[in-house]
Amino acid sequence: MNATSQKHFFQIRFLLHGCPKHYDNSEHLYLASHSNSVWSRVADRVLEKWKVISPTLAERIPRHLWDGFNIHEISPRSLIVNLTLGSLTGEDLPNAVEREEVLNQISLHPKHEALWKSLALHEANDGKLVTITEATYRENLAFPLSPELRPHITLISQTNHPEWIPLWTPKAAVETALNQPNPQRFAKLILQIISETPEISSNQELLERLKTTAWLNSIAGDTVAPQQVILFPVDLQPLGKGLDQLFQNENSSYISRDRLDVQAAQESLDRICPTWYENRVLEFLLAETQQPSQQVLLILSLLKIFEQRRQTISNINIERLRNTAWLVDRNGQPRSPQQVIHCPTLQVETTRILEKLITWNDVTPDLLRTDLDIRFCLDNPQLQVLFVSGEDAIERIGEAIAQLPEYHLGDLPINRALLEKFIQVFCDCKATPALVLSNGMTIDEFEVFILPQASKPIQDTERLCSILNWLKATYSSPQSAVVEVYNYYLKLACYFQKTSGTDILPYIQLLNQMGQWNSPGELCDGERYTGIDPASVLDSSQREILSSWLAQRSTVITTRSALSKFKVGSTKAIETSVQQLEKYFRPWLSYLPSETIGGFLCLLAGTDTAIQQLAQIYLQSRSFDGLRERLLWSEDLRKRNFTVRIKTSENSLQTVENLLGDSRNVHVQQNQVPEHLFVGQFDHLTTEITLRDFQQRDSQSLSRVILASATILIKRIYRTDTESLAEVWQDLSNSQRIYVDSARSYTFKNLPLILRMLGVQNQHIKECLRQLEKSDQELHELELRLDIRARERRIQVKKSLQTAKEDLRQLVEADTNAISDVLQAVRKKIGQGQYGYSINSIPFELFQNADDSLAELEMMLDRKLPERSHYVLNWNTNHLTVMHWGRPINLATHADVPNKKL
Numbered sequence: 001m002n003a004t005s006q007k008h009f010f011q012i013r014f015l016l017h018g019c020p021k022h023y024d025n026s027e028h029l030y031l032a033s034h035s036n037s038v039w040s041r042v043a044d045r046v047l048e049k050w051k052v053i054s055p056t057l058a059e060r061i062p063r064h065l066w067d068g069f070n071i072h073e074i075s076p077r078s079l080i081v082n083l084t085l086g087s088l089t090g091e092d093l094p095n096a097v098e099r100e101e102v103l104n105q106i107s108l109h110p111k112h113e114a115l116w117k118s119l120a121l122h123e124a125n126d127g128k129l130v131t132i133t134e135a136t137y138r139e140n141l142a143f144p145l146s147p148e149l150r151p152h153i154t155l156i157s158q159t160n161h162p163e164w165i166p167l168w169t170p171k172a173a174v175e176t177a178l179n180q181p182n183p184q185r186f187a188k189l190i191l192q193i194i195s196e197t198p199e200i201s202s203n204q205e206l207l208e209r210l211k212t213t214a215w216l217n218s219i220a221g222d223t224v225a226p227q228q229v230i231l232f233p234v235d236l237q238p239l240g241k242g243l244d245q246l247f248q249n250e251n252s253s254y255i256s257r258d259r260l261d262v263q264a265a266q267e268s269l270d271r272i273c274p275t276w277y278e279n280r281v282l283e284f285l286l287a288e289t290q291q292p293s294q295q296v297l298l299i300l301s302l303l304k305i306f307e308q309r310r311q312t313i314s315n316i317n318i319e320r321l322r323n324t325a326w327l328v329d330r331n332g333q334p335r336s337p338q339q340v341i342h343c344p345t346l347q348v349e350t351t352r353i354l355e356k357l358i359t360w361n362d363v364t365p366d367l368l369r370t371d372l373d374i375r376f377c378l379d380n381p382q383l384q385v386l387f388v389s390g391e392d393a394i395e396r397i398g399e400a401i402a403q404l405p406e407y408h409l410g411d412l413p414i415n416r417a418l419l420e421k422f423i424q425v426f427c428d429c430k431a432t433p434a435l436v437l438s439n440g441m442t443i444d445e446f447e448v449f450i451l452p453q454a455s456k457p458i459q460d461t462e463r464l465c466s467i468l469n470w471l472k473a474t475y476s477s478p479q480s481a482v483v484e485v486y487n488y489y490l491k492l493a494c495y496f497q498k499t500s501g502t503d504i505l506p507y508i509q510l511l512n513q514m515g516q517w518n519s520p521g522e523l524c525d526g527e528r529y530t531g532i533d534p535a536s537v538l539d540s541s542q543r544e545i546l547s548s549w550l551a552q553r554s555t556v557i558t559t560r561s562a563l564s565k566f567k568v569g570s571t572k573a574i575e576t577s578v579q580q581l582e583k584y585f586r587p588w589l590s591y592l593p594s595e596t597i598g599g600f601l602c603l604l605a606g607t608d609t610a611i612q613q614l615a616q617i618y619l620q621s622r623s624f625d626g627l628r629e630r631l632l633w634s635e636d637l638r639k640r641n642f643t644v645r646i647k648t649s650e651n652s653l654q655t656v657e658n659l660l661g662d663s664r665n666v667h668v669q670q671n672q673v674p675e676h677l678f679v680g681q682f683d684h685l686t687t688e689i690t691l692r693d694f695q696q697r698d699s700q701s702l703s704r705v706i707l708a709s710a711t712i713l714i715k716r717i718y719r720t721d722t723e724s725l726a727e728v729w730q731d732l733s734n735s736q737r738i739y740v741d742s743a744r745s746y747t748f749k750n751l752p753l754i755l756r757m758l759g760v761q762n763q764h765i766k767e768c769l770r771q772l773e774k775s776d777q778e779l780h781e782l783e784l785r786l787d788i789r790a791r792e793r794r795i796q797v798k799k800s801l802q803t804a805k806e807d808l809r810q811l812v813e814a815d816t817n818a819i820s821d822v823l824q825a826v827r828k829k830i831g832q833g834q835y836g837y838s839i840n841s842i843p844f845e846l847f848q849n850a851d852d853s854l855a856e857l858e859m860m861l862d863r864k865l866p867e868r869s870h871y872v873l874n875w876n877t878n879h880l881t882v883m884h885w886g887r888p889i890n891l892a893t894h895a896d897v898p899n900k901k902l
Contacts, residue, residue, distance in 0.1 A: 009068075009069060013026075015057070016029060016054075016061075017051065019050035027051065028070050028072050029070060029071045030072055031052075031055050031071065031072070038093070039075065040074060043074050043079055045088060045092045046084075046087055076105035077105075080109075083115055083119075084115075085114065085118035086118045088119045088120070099121040099123075102121060103161075107160055113161075116161065117164065118131055118132075122156055122159065124154050124155060125139060125157050132164065135152060137156070138156055138162055138165045139157045140167050140168040143170060145173075148177075149186070152176055152180060153176060155168060170197040171200060173193055174210065177190050178210070183213060184216065186215070187216055187217060190215060195264070195265045200271075210226060210272045211227040216229060217261040218259050219259050219260070221261075226269070226272040227274060228255060229257055230254050231256075231270065231274065232256070232275070235305060236276070236281060240258070243284075244258060246289065250288075250289055252288070257273070278302060278309075279317055282320075283320070285326070286320040286324045287320055287324075291334070292325065293326050293335075296328050297372075300373070304376060306382070313382060313383075318382075318385070321386050322386045323336055327340065328372065329360065329363045329368055330367055330368065331360075337386035337388075340362070340364065340374075340388060341354075341362050341364050341387075341393045341397065342384070342387040342388060342389045343393040343397065345439075345441070346437060349433075349437055349440065351366045353401055353407070357400060394441055394449040399453060401453055402454070405459070406463070409422070409435070409454045409458075410455070410456075410457065411456055411458075412495075414451060414455060414488075419446070419447055421481040421485055422485055425481055425482050429474075431467045431470050434454040457492075461504065464492060464493045465493075467489050468489055469507075471486045471489075472509040477515070483515075487541055491545050493508075494545055494548070505660060506521075506660065508520070510523055510538060511538075512536065513526065514535055518535075520660050521658050521659070521660050522658065523536060524658055524664070525538060525659065526538055526540065527543060528682070528683050529656050529680060530680070530682040531654070531668055531676070531680065531690075532656065532666055532680075533670065534669065535667070536656075536667065577608070577642070577643055578608070578610040580646050580691075581604070584646055584693070585597045585601075585618075591698060592703060595618065595620060595733070596703070597706070598620075599615075599729065600710050601615035602615050603632070603713050606640050606642065608641055622738075627728075630728055631725075631728065632720070633720065634720070637718050637720060642687060642689045643687060644689050645690045646693055647692055647693060649692075649693050649694055653666065656680070656681070672694065673694065673696055673697075676712050678690065679691070679692045682716055683716060703733065710725060751805075751808060758825040758826060760822050762811070762818045764815065765818055765822075769808070771804045772801065772808070775801040775804060776801065778797050779794065779801060850882070851871075851886075852886070853886025853887045853888075854869065860887065870884065870885055871883070
């Protein structure tokens with residue numbers, strides 16, 4: 001039932017409280033109680049005066065209607081809900097019992113804890129009534145309050161609700177001290193509590209506050225947090241003074257224990273101050289100092305401790321060590337280990353290389369500050385990885401020598417095979433220091449990391465000459481590897497100096513064709529001169545290298561010489577050439593077919609009719625023009641004239657121009673049988689040809705020499721290609737077969753007539769002859785007709801006639817029966833026919849042929865030859881041999897009478 005629903009609710013309530021201002025107020029009204037004086041005083045303190053009504057008036061209203069008019073008796077429960085924080089003090093309740101009653105009633109409900117604490121009704125140890133604040137604690141007889149904290153702490157001995165007031169403990173003492181301004185005032189107390197209370201370390205939150213709050217004093221007067229006070233283990237005590245000084249120099253927030261202005265047990269500091277072990281100290285030195293290189297001695301000392309104790313360096317510190325510039329070179333520049341090349345097999349060479357650089361990007365251990373000994377680092381597996389070693393070190397060395405011209409090997413390609421020769425040849429050459437590095441690495445490493453960097457141009461003529469002269473001085477009898485390496489640098493000299501003849505040649509030695517060293521002044525160009533003693537001719541491979549310069553130089557000289565010779569040419573000079581050629585080749589007729597000599601003369605004839613006639617005489621029935629066209633395809637080449645000279649065997653010297661452009665007499669090649677006939681200048685501008693005379697002659701040697709001479713003449717003078725010269729020469733050498741081939745051709749051409757004349761009885765041959773005769777007659781008749789059918793028939797008959805002739809030829813060449821029948825017919829014709837020969841007359845006929853041959857030879861020479869009057873007949877059961885000394889078959893000219901033909 002709603003209280004305001006009571007009849008005359010507000011009127012009756014007004015009569016009770018008598019306060020017009022609150023006439024419409026429906027809040028509770030309380031009956032004043034004389035029996036419960038405590039709560040009556042509380043009511044007077046907390047309730048408005050109009051809410052407390054007289055019991056006498058209230059009793060006029062039936063008790064059962066009180067609730068309907070919101071009338072209640074005063075009680076703790078009804079009053080507590082009206083209490084506010086701090087609403088009661090000791091003055092309100094001066095009696096201790098009453099205060100205890102009120103506090104007990106309030107504490108019955110946990111939700112009233114804040115109200116309970118806020119009332120200044122609690123009696124402290126000093127007798128004062130206080131509220132319960134954060135600085136209020138229950139007294140702890142086991143841990144008395146220290147005098148230093150007494151002004152800041154309130155202790156309560158007795159309370160009806162102890163769990164709402166924390167007990168005074170060491171933790172509370174420490175927290176109280178830390179919460180005060182200038183907590184360093186309580187440093188000794190805190191340290192004492194920490195020392196006496198080991199369990200305090202288990203409270204991580206408090207421990208963290210202890211570490212991070214600045215409450216310790218340094219001897220410099222600064223206040224520092226324990227986390228800034230660094231402790232060191234026994235092993236690092238020797239570094240303590242250095243680190244303490246470093247803290248000061250770096251204006252660091254860290255200090256060492258020795259700089260604290262307070263005495264404390266070690267265990268106290270151990271719990272709140274960090275202990276720096278090796279890795280933490282190393283981290284500070286590398287990552288938290290301004291210039292780690294200034295702490296290089298400390299770092300090395302620390303690394304030594306790591307090594308001695310076999311401690312593991314953390315991965316992050318390994319990276320810091322590797323990449324931080326904490327080392328110092330001789331110039332005082334900071335260096336990281338990644339700039340230190342550790343290559344024990346090349347340490348001296350690497351140091352020498354880096355010292356030559358204007359700026360050192362890298363260093364070796366020997367280039368570090370002299371007081372720094374890092375050998376133990378280089379030997380320690382854990383620390384070795386800091387430095388550049390192995391292939392990485394070799395690669396760095398290669399990058400360094402790329403900046404040093406004296407380490408460049410040249411920019412021509414060097415393959416693996418040539419590289420091996422370089423290393424072999426230049427094993428200790430100071431002029432090629434890059435190759436000395438190969439002694440400290442594998443050839444694969446050298447090829448990959450050093451060679452590409454060393455393959456740079458050499459632009460120093462003096463160095464090139466030095467290398468070439470070192471090779472000459474070191475290898476007096478150079479093998480192929482040395483020659484190949486020497487030629488490599490000779491190429492560099494030519495490519496670098498376009499005028500290598502003047503800038504290089506006077507200062508070096510070259511090889512002759514015997515593989516011996518000579519000065520360029522003692523050598524001539526083998527492509528310009530021929531027939532010279534190999535000791536005076538430039539090696540072919542080196543001549544190829546110098547070819548561009550030699551060709552440019554010799555062209556001017558040879559052209560000038562050639563022009564002068566063209567001007568002085570005369571008919572008399574040409575006739576002299578003919579005479580000398582005639583005299584030179586006449587003895588050869590006893591050893592070679594004259595046609596081969598004639599073929600060689602075709603190459604020298606030019607427009608000289610006398611030499612052409614001489615060549616034709618030697619060619620006998622061969623065509624001069626036809627053969628020369630086979631040898632020289634161009635009309636211009638065929639018109640080229642030469643002056644011919646013969647150098648006698650007694651004259652062993654020849655004037656040449658050496659490689660430096662000076663005239664010099666050199667020996668002619670002294671072979672008993674030369675490679676070819678020419679000697680002296682012999683190139684495409686040559687107009688005067690000198691032929692060597694020599695004594696030893698035989699058919700085989702002369703045949704080889706004249707073919708070689710024709711070959712070199714075509715290639716070096718005419719500079720042209722021809723059809724296979726060997727085939728042409730083979731054809732000339734077998735010229736006697738022309739007569740046989742001619743007779744064979746004549747025989748086959750007239751074969752039907754010959755076979756009819758012989759009367760051969762072979763049926764197949766007779767059938768072929770009849771077919772030929774029939775076709776021949778029909779063809780004759782068809783020739784008289786002009787109609788189209790006759791023309792078509794003539795074509796068919798001609799084909800038939802040709803087929804019959806071919807069949808006939810095949811019979812006499814391949815059919816054994818036909819061949820036998822032809823042979824029988826010939827024998828019958830000779831023996832029983834018009835010639836009347838018999839087998840018995842064969843020896844006589846052979847003798848007569850020999851006698852005729854001798855007579856023809858005497859007729860050719862126009863004198864008797866009694867020394868040749870010999871005839872030999874030898875036989876056995878299988879063979880008959882006849883020998884005579886008359887004119888050889890098909891010999892039409894003789895060496896002693898070259899212009900007379902049989």
